Amino acid sequence: MKQALIYIGMLLLVISCGQNRDRLHTGDLLFQAGKNTEMTGAITAATGEEGPLNFSHVGIAVVGGGADSVLEATTDCGVRLTVLAEFLGRSAKIDGHPAVVAMRLKDTAGIAAAVRRARSFLGVPYDYSFRPGREKLYCSELVWESYRAENGTPLFTARPMNFRAADGTLPQFWADLFDQLGEQVPEGLPGTNPNDMAREELLEEVYRYF
Known part of the structure; x- marks a missing residue:
């Protein structure tokens, strides 16, 4: 029964993706509020604002070619192409x-x-260090590196990164992560995040899936 419900859910998503194809174009940015995990909680605590929707992930839409997909940098696979319905x-x-x-x-x-x-x-590993460079990439860093003006200047703004919650404390997820990496928390280094990116004036909203 559980498998049948999962199948029906995925089928409805595929149908929805087909219906929304005219709205979605290749190169559109898909801003995602992720399911509640320790990492998404740490991201939104440091970068979100009060309101119903805080984004913890962003990917790049690729429409056509048999199945609509998303270019994204994920923690488990690095930069990959994911079927839109899965995303x-x-x-x-x-x-x-x-x-x-x-x-x-x-x-x-x-x-x-x-x-x-x-x-x-594609194939570049995920950047758990959240430091500038193309050898490893996190989700919004993939977008930042990819979207550039003709002269090579990034279109999106890199800002001093904040890893602290609104009350000034460092979420335990970040403390544990950088302790395991043996690195300092890159507080204040230039970087990007989905919430800041979604607020950029150069973007316009074209569709909501909810």
């Missing part, structure tokens, strides 16, 4: 629907080049 299925839910918002660059001229650049990073 939506692992999102948090709002009234039973994926907590995902699709956004698009207002100036679409460089999107094709950005997607090609993102594809060139």
